Amino acid sequence: MSKPPVKRAKRQPGKWLLGLDHLYKIKTDQLGFYKALEAEFGDAVCLQLGPYRNWLFFHPDPIEDLLTRQSNDFIRFQKLTDVVRQWNGDSLLLAEGEAWRVRRRKVLPAFQTKRLPRYGAAAVAHAEAFCASLSAQANGGAEVRIDTDAAMAQLTLDIATATLFGKEPVSNGAEVERAIQVLSDTAFRESTSPFTLPDWLPLKAKKDKLWAMGVMDTLVTGLVNNRLADIAEGGTADRGDLLSMLVEHHEGDAVAIRNDSMSLLIAGHETSGALQSWIFALLAQHPEELDQLEHEIESLLGGRSAVFEDIAQLKRTRAVIEEALRLYPPAYALFTRRAEANVSLAGVTIRKGDMVQIVPYTLHRSDRWFENAQQFKPARFLDAPTWPKYAYLPFGAGPRVCIGQNFGLMEACLVTATILQQWRPKHIHGPLHPEAKFSLRPKGGLPMTWEKRVRAV
Numbered sequence: 001m002s003k004p005p006v007k008r009a010k011r012q013p014g015k016w017l018l019g020l021d022h023l024y025k026i027k028t029d030q031l032g033f034y035k036a037l038e039a040e041f042g043d044a045v046c047l048q049l050g051p052y053r054n055w056l057f058f059h060p061d062p063i064e065d066l067l068t069r070q071s072n073d074f075i076r077f078q079k080l081t082d083v084v085r086q087w088n089g090d091s092l093l094l095a096e097g098e099a100w101r102v103r104r105r106k107v108l109p110a111f112q113t114k115r116l117p118r119y120g121a122a123a124v125a126h127a128e129a130f131c132a133s134l135s136a137q138a139n140g141g142a143e144v145r146i147d148t149d150a151a152m153a154q155l156t157l158d159i160a161t162a163t164l165f166g167k168e169p170v171s172n173g174a175e176v177e178r179a180i181q182v183l184s185d186t187a188f189r190e191s192t193s194p195f196t197l198p199d200w201l202p203l204k205a206k207k208d209k210l211w212a213m214g215v216m217d218t219l220v221t222g223l224v225n226n227r228l229a230d231i232a233e234g235g236t237a238d239r240g241d242l243l244s245m246l247v248e249h250h251e252g253d254a255v256a257i258r259n260d261s262m263s264l265l266i267a268g269h270e271t272s273g274a275l276q277s278w279i280f281a282l283l284a285q286h287p288e289e290l291d292q293l294e295h296e297i298e299s300l301l302g303g304r305s306a307v308f309e310d311i312a313q314l315k316r317t318r319a320v321i322e323e324a325l326r327l328y329p330p331a332y333a334l335f336t337r338r339a340e341a342n343v344s345l346a347g348v349t350i351r352k353g354d355m356v357q358i359v360p361y362t363l364h365r366s367d368r369w370f371e372n373a374q375q376f377k378p379a380r381f382l383d384a385p386t387w388p389k390y391a392y393l394p395f396g397a398g399p400r401v402c403i404g405q406n407f408g409l410m411e412a413c414l415v416t417a418t419i420l421q422q423w424r425p426k427h428i429h430g431p432l433h434p435e436a437k438f439s440l441r442p443k444g445g446l447p448m449t450w451e452k453r454v455r456a457v
């Protein structure tokens, strides 16, 4: 699609004092609010949000500048990073400037392509275990009804602990999953509130947060310390997991290893779980796409387990994943950035201290960049893109692009192919609404009926 030039940004001061009406809308209907802003203002708008001027860009040109050429002039909004730092500590996700560059160099080796097949094997093994658990729940029947969102959260947690720590599912998996949910809700609540109450207040939300931080710290610090102690006693250094690489490149620095392990576990797990839920939800709604996908998978695998090398052939599976990421990007908004200098962008001056927001969800659903943008059409990803590069940002872009992008795509491809070999997502019970919290999840879960596949012999 051709790209019209960017129109100059307008100001939208807000009806209530300090734009508190905007903040209210962000808390209650964030996605609807951004969509309405794009419809009214077009390419860019500047809102008053509490004490901050907050810019939103809906045109790929200024977004490209912001994420690439001028990325050094922006850091992540401190209120958000301060909240996440409470449990992540200083880590790749939160670091800035030279400290971030050093960290990124140290964490990157964990994601080298040559390491991916082993992570992929863990993903397939856990997806097969999920299929077996569906069979057990179906108890000889052909159908089973489960909350697919909860199940995908658990499955991707098992994959994350296996690939990060080389560990079988943790014994308190349900508790860990709940703790991650609590921290995710806390991050959203505390970062979008005008002020944060102290943790010592006897409130349920505070009690839950401290409990969740305790569960995650016990898990991650425990696994890291055990590994370090084992290596000190002569144990194998490289066990093919992400932790081995963090230990090697952080040169045994226990705090740095713990913090980066925590941020990889949380950042990687929640997004992957959400993506998997959206893939199956969309396939349940589009049986004709599901048929084509099953045909691709069956023709290639013929009943054997998928392996990393199959991914290149699973073109339609990959297209479904990319289309799911377009319609329901788990990272529906990128981290809010703060300008560190006056920056000229799209004909306006962003002043030092101003905030800037980029919302992939709004970009991905704009008819200006995607034909029939609201429709699920995986085939659009089978040919060369017809949209501008910076209109499709499920993993961000520029130097701070998602470090787990290839890992996440590989996992989604192998998990989808493995599950669809045995089970068919058949029917969603109730309406399907995206809820924008820390990531984009189906509101109220994803109650769904699965049907056992009968393989043609």
Ligand code: HEM
Binding pocket: 092, 093, 094, 104, 263, 264, 265, 267, 268, 269, 271, 272, 275, 329, 330, 331, 333, 334, 335, 336, 393, 394, 395, 396, 397, 399, 400, 401, 402, 403, 404, 405, 407, 408, 409
């Ligand atoms: C479907 C899966 C995933 C999606 C949609 C996703 C999305 C994103 C996005 C949009 C960003 C950039 C945020 C910004 O610029 O504001 C990001 C960064 C990041 N992601 Fe992912 N991610 C996924 C999987 C993973 C996995 C599997 C891992 C690790 C195992 C991971 C770890 C990270 C980290 C550490 C960063 C920060 C990188 C930096 O600042 O240098 N992600 N992710």
